[in-house]
Amino acid sequence: MRISAAQRTENENRIRAAMDRLLRGEIPGDGKRDIKTLATGAAVDRTAFYGTRPCAHLRTEFERRLQALQQAGEIPDPREAQIVRLRDVAAAASGVSRLPAPRSTIIGTSS
Template identity: 45%
Template sequence: MGRISEDTQARNEEAIRAAMDRLLRGNLSPGGKCDLRALASEAGVPRTAFHAEKNRDGTARPGPYQHLAQEFERHLSALRGAGSVPDPRTAQIEKLKDFKRRALSQIAAQHLEIERLREQAAAVGNVGRLPSGRSGTAPYRSCS
């Protein structure tokens, strides 16, 4: 990225901070995520400006907005740690994981209940099994 004026850099930083605020409040574009790519897109700056760059001699130097990327990641981590996730897809995934856990728990409980009832029925001894139908035939005669 070429050199930019201090005025342009200040305007870009202001745009990044405004975009950061919007994203962290959950104002995401449809299908968007709360990440550096979305931040760069919302602010209208190149994503590479958030990462370290290399000088011609191979030494690293911070990107012009790397400090803002780090600030954004800290805020995002704090929100996730507090259970307030601004990314609706992540929240949906968490809800689906919880639903799966509850469903598996219910299935396991129902399976145990079925096994208990089968054992109880076998212990009583007065419950008989229904005859199995021949394959390809209905268990009952036709009504017609």
């Protein structure tokens, strides 16, 4: 089904607004910084971002902007950062370091 020029402009505006939110770090609890979350946030079908579909250029723009911010070190993936932080907290709470402690005895010898 074809969409009008006004509908296409409206869709692009919603996608760009969702893109800006994601790149600012406003990520929904169940989402990531990816095309699926972008499509959900803009209320458009995810398939519109692939191939020769109308929003494929916006997918390229989103990926380019995301990569530029990641290379600049400005936005680590918050989920990955949270995983690392929670691992460090758990290790500190249990007194276990990230690396196993060296063994004080040699396996296979009798003492």
